[in-house]
Amino acid sequence: MTDKRFHLAWFMNFTPDEWREPFAQGGGAPWDGQFYVEMAQTLERACFDYIMIEDKLMVPETFGGNRDYCLSAGLIAPKHDPAPLAVAMGMATRHLGVIATMSTMAYPPFLLARLCSTIDSLTRGRFGWNVVTSAEDLAAQNFGMDVLPPREDRYAMADEYMEVVKQLFSSWEPDAVVLDREKGIYADPSKVHTIDFKGKYFKVRGPLNTVPSPQGRPVFVQAGASPRGRDFAAQHADSIISVANGVEGMKGFRDDIRARAEKFGRNPDDIKILFCITPTLGETEEEAHTKYQRAISTDQFVNDTLASISAITEVDFAQYPLDEPLPEKLTTNGESGTLDKFQQWGSNKTLRELASDSGGGLVSSMELIGTPDQVADKMGEAMAEIGGDGFLITTPVMRVSRRYLIEIADGLVPALQKRGLVRSEYKHQLLRDNLREF
Numbered sequence: 001m002t003d004k005r006f007h008l009a010w011f012m013n014f015t016p017d018e019w020r021e022p023f024a025q026g027g028g029a030p031w032d033g034q035f036y037v038e039m040a041q042t043l044e045r046a047c048f049d050y051i052m053i054e055d056k057l058m059v060p061e062t063f064g065g066n067r068d069y070c071l072s073a074g075l076i077a078p079k080h081d082p083a084p085l086a087v088a089m090g091m092a093t094r095h096l097g098v099i100a101t102m103s104t105m106a107y108p109p110f111l112l113a114r115l116c117s118t119i120d121s122l123t124r125g126r127f128g129w130n131v132v133t134s135a136e137d138l139a140a141q142n143f144g145m146d147v148l149p150p151r152e153d154r155y156a157m158a159d160e161y162m163e164v165v166k167q168l169f170s171s172w173e174p175d176a177v178v179l180d181r182e183k184g185i186y187a188d189p190s191k192v193h194t195i196d197f198k199g200k201y202f203k204v205r206g207p208l209n210t211v212p213s214p215q216g217r218p219v220f221v222q223a224g225a226s227p228r229g230r231d232f233a234a235q236h237a238d239s240i241i242s243v244a245n246g247v248e249g250m251k252g253f254r255d256d257i258r259a260r261a262e263k264f265g266r267n268p269d270d271i272k273i274l275f276c277i278t279p280t281l282g283e284t285e286e287e288a289h290t291k292y293q294r295a296i297s298t299d300q301f302v303n304d305t306l307a308s309i310s311a312i313t314e315v316d317f318a319q320y321p322l323d324e325p326l327p328e329k330l331t332t333n334g335e336s337g338t339l340d341k342f343q344q345w346g347s348n349k350t351l352r353e354l355a356s357d358s359g360g361g362l363v364s365s366m367e368l369i370g371t372p373d374q375v376a377d378k379m380g381e382a383m384a385e386i387g388g389d390g391f392l393i394t395t396p397v398m399r400v401s402r403r404y405l406i407e408i409a410d411g412l413v414p415a416l417q418k419r420g421l422v423r424s425e426y427k428h429q430l431l432r433d434n435l436r437e438f
Helices: 033-046 068-073 080-091 109-122 137-143 152-169 227-236 246-263 285-296 300-315 336-343 351-356 373-386 402-418 431-435
Strands: 007-013 050-054 097-103 127-134 177-180 186-187 219-224 237-244 272-277 390-393
Touching: 007 033, 007 237, 007 272, 033 080, 050 080, 050 127, 080 097, 080 109, 097 109, 097 219, 097 431, 109 127, 109 152, 109 219, 127 351, 127 402, 219 227, 219 431, 227 246, 237 246, 237 285, 246 272, 246 373, 285 373, 300 351, 373 390, 373 402
Parallel strands: 007 050, 007 390, 050 097, 097 127, 127 219, 219 237, 237 272, 272 390
Antiparallel strands: 177 186
């Protein structure tokens, strides 16, 4: 890969925006999604590859043993369904890819494949599915279970799930729709097939009752971090999102995924790995550092971060003293990769310091603080060392304001474009083609 350009995307969710800050939008009200539709239009103007909508299927109760903090802070709940928002974003844009998170636990395979096919058609080939298995017992209890299956079982189910949906997406041959008006034939019956899938976990007859979408199937996005998760991502994903410790960690993760992809017979260049970052920008380097320190040093930031990590790891960090190191190595049946990154084995940092450091492991530990030109240089240097493929901009708990959007879209991105590091125009209609352009 000789092209020095890298990809840009944004990671957000359909929750209250940054509602407590001086430059706040208003907490999501009204809940018509218009703020996020305008966000998508801003990112398209900046030529981002895609915007990804995260999701959870419960109201968290882990932090402090109750729902109080998350509801009071508007953190993780309320959270609205990403699929309708993805449609609204896609209908209001022409080039930006739109990714929705949907759980293999929550959607029967046929329903998910049908929904994905429909949205890909509505967005003219710009839809993607962020594949998650869900990692919270509280979510499982909303779908008839007491607890989640063990992680290995969840991945085994997900592997079979992916096989089902792939067969469903192929149940109509690409040229099945003939639209022969003279003969009165809309679709050629010989080119539409049942799949008759019978596996350990799923039984699906098929075929889909939707026509083939522009991409044939949506772009698959995944965030596997554990060894089993990395295998799953390397086998199925078109794009992988990751949180890594520094440039060395990013390079190591990318090299590992590419090796695993080759093991599965895939071309590693077909998988675009994007690393979560949160640049802090200022008109001067001093201003940017002051802004950064002010943001991470508040009790609000620390508690928001700990509540977020508690929700996805199912470990109650409210039970531990803030100004002491964690007393033990913690384990979980939830998101183990996030927990591992947060604990930073071997460190003697206090819990407060862990929460403040790179948003508690919710974004990659890489100092991107300074003017747009300074941060652009750092991103270019880092990506040259990593080898590709791009960055996923977010915030530690995914709240966003118009001010931050504009700082990125009208400050950082032009600096990156000036250096030839990111795209300045879209050359393809389909999201998958834009991802594989470089």
